[in-house]
Amino acid sequence: MPPDEDEELLDATATLQRGRAGQVRMVLRVLSGAEAGKAHPLKQGTYTVGKAPTCDIVLTDKAVSRQHLKLEVHAEHVVATDLGSHNGSFVEGLRFTAMELRPGSVITLGTTELKLVPEDTRERSLPLSSRDRFGALVGTSRKMREAFTVLERLAPGGADVLIHGETGTGKDLCAEAIHQLSPRAKGPFVIVDLAGVPSTLIESELFGHVKGSFTGAQGDRAGAFERAQNGTVFLDEIGELPLDLQPRLLRVLERRQVKRVGGNDYFTVNVRVVAASHVNLEQAVQQGKFRRDLFHRLAVLRVTLPALRERPEDIPLLIDHMLKLMGRQPGALSDQTRALLMQYPWPGNVRELRNVVEQVVNLGEEALPDLEAPQGADGRKGPDLDLPFKEAKEHLIEVFERDYLKNLIERCEGNISRASREADIDRVYLRKLLRKHGLDPSGEP
Numbered sequence: 001m002p003p004d005e006d007e008e009l010l011d012a013t014a015t016l017q018r019g020r021a022g023q024v025r026m027v028l029r030v031l032s033g034a035e036a037g038k039a040h041p042l043k044q045g046t047y048t049v050g051k052a053p054t055c056d057i058v059l060t061d062k063a064v065s066r067q068h069l070k071l072e073v074h075a076e077h078v079v080a081t082d083l084g085s086h087n088g089s090f091v092e093g094l095r096f097t098a099m100e101l102r103p104g105s106v107i108t109l110g111t112t113e114l115k116l117v118p119e120d121t122r123e124r125s126l127p128l129s130s131r132d133r134f135g136a137l138v139g140t141s142r143k144m145r146e147a148f149t150v151l152e153r154l155a156p157g158g159a160d161v162l163i164h165g166e167t168g169t170g171k172d173l174c175a176e177a178i179h180q181l182s183p184r185a186k187g188p189f190v191i192v193d194l195a196g197v198p199s200t201l202i203e204s205e206l207f208g209h210v211k212g213s214f215t216g217a218q219g220d221r222a223g224a225f226e227r228a229q230n231g232t233v234f235l236d237e238i239g240e241l242p243l244d245l246q247p248r249l250l251r252v253l254e255r256r257q258v259k260r261v262g263g264n265d266y267f268t269v270n271v272r273v274v275a276a277s278h279v280n281l282e283q284a285v286q287q288g289k290f291r292r293d294l295f296h297r298l299a300v301l302r303v304t305l306p307a308l309r310e311r312p313e314d315i316p317l318l319i320d321h322m323l324k325l326m327g328r329q330p331g332a333l334s335d336q337t338r339a340l341l342m343q344y345p346w347p348g349n350v351r352e353l354r355n356v357v358e359q360v361v362n363l364g365e366e367a368l369p370d371l372e373a374p375q376g377a378d379g380r381k382g383p384d385l386d387l388p389f390k391e392a393k394e395h396l397i398e399v400f401e402r403d404y405l406k407n408l409i410e411r412c413e414g415n416i417s418r419a420s421r422e423a424d425i426d427r428v429y430l431r432k433l434l435r436k437h438g439l440d441p442s443g444e445p
């Protein structure tokens, strides 16, 4: 398991505390070498890195000098200075004497790789967001509210973001929301779907080209990074980026400099990069399909959008949201249809749910496709088809009612009046239903 995923310990040893002011904003993670997995919190101030036990960050790596590197930690950046080391200090394969580092930079000293990351952004340690939407994404499940917490925190900043999620989980909507809720909202939002561009044209699409640089290049053209100046570039399906272009993207991420295909000059661009992938990029790295350094650089901030089968309690809210977008009332779908939609594991996620809801709303409930109800990932069974029809149907409705009410009451924090308004159910009837399922927050029998 890579150190990023590890239950890494924040190594807040006493040596790091002296003479440093303020909050920990960044962390230096050791990715490889004897100390792999350790994470050193950095406060504003100066740190030395090397083999000598007197260094603030000690690396027991034979190829590291006793006093190898100095790190000056500022509020938003870190300046790294090589202290005349024997084997040198490197970023992105280039040796440096002094260099300004951004979060995500990976420094190599001897055989040890160190990654600078913002303060702990692990989702599991974050509190749950109280919101039920983020941009155009909706959800009240614990998993979605965890994702919203991460998004609320990362959107206003400038760091690059990697979104992971199966197809149809809302990655596009998520990227757009990050842009809209950032100080770059007034700037352009440029989308490049790397799965949709022929591989021979990806380079020009991203970086632009000069006239005559290849057959068909009839004029100069700015690439996505240039077009997104002062805005955001969304690189969808980043796992499709050919290996030979990956170092070029890495350079843009590290230095914000772009050279058009066939051009000689580098342009400096001010862009935020949001990338998305439905494939597991860590696995792609292990299979040699994706560069490790690019992955680490992209994965500075990560957000995962959960599959719909992991959060069936979001289905009623999503259905209501979709009906609203289609200008329909919640009653446009019968309880029976809703119950069926709750049971299905949705391999195509929210997109597939939207398509089915659209189909049923436009063509009538007879048009409901044959949604088999295999056992869900959470172990919930579909309707028992061996029971008499009436009994099977009643059972299904019971399950739906319970799921719907549980979600409703959680969303409304136990407030019956609010729940009755939101669900458009009479208050007395709602209480009766809640009591029937043992969900009445007042606990009255």
Ligand SMILES: Nc1ncnc2c1ncn2[C@@H]1O[C@H](COP(=O)(O)OP(=O)(O)OP(=O)(O)O)[C@@H](O)[C@H]1O
Binding pocket: 136, 137, 138, 139, 165, 166, 167, 168, 169, 170, 171, 172, 173, 174, 278, 318, 321, 350, 351, 354
């Ligand atoms: N949480 C959500 N709330 C509301 N609508 C959603 C949500 N997630 C997805 N959708 C709907 O599903 C559709 C597909 O979402 P989107 O295109 O963002 O998914 P994606 O993960 O980018 O898929 P792909 O990997 O296939 O590109 C959206 O148009 C939207 O209607």
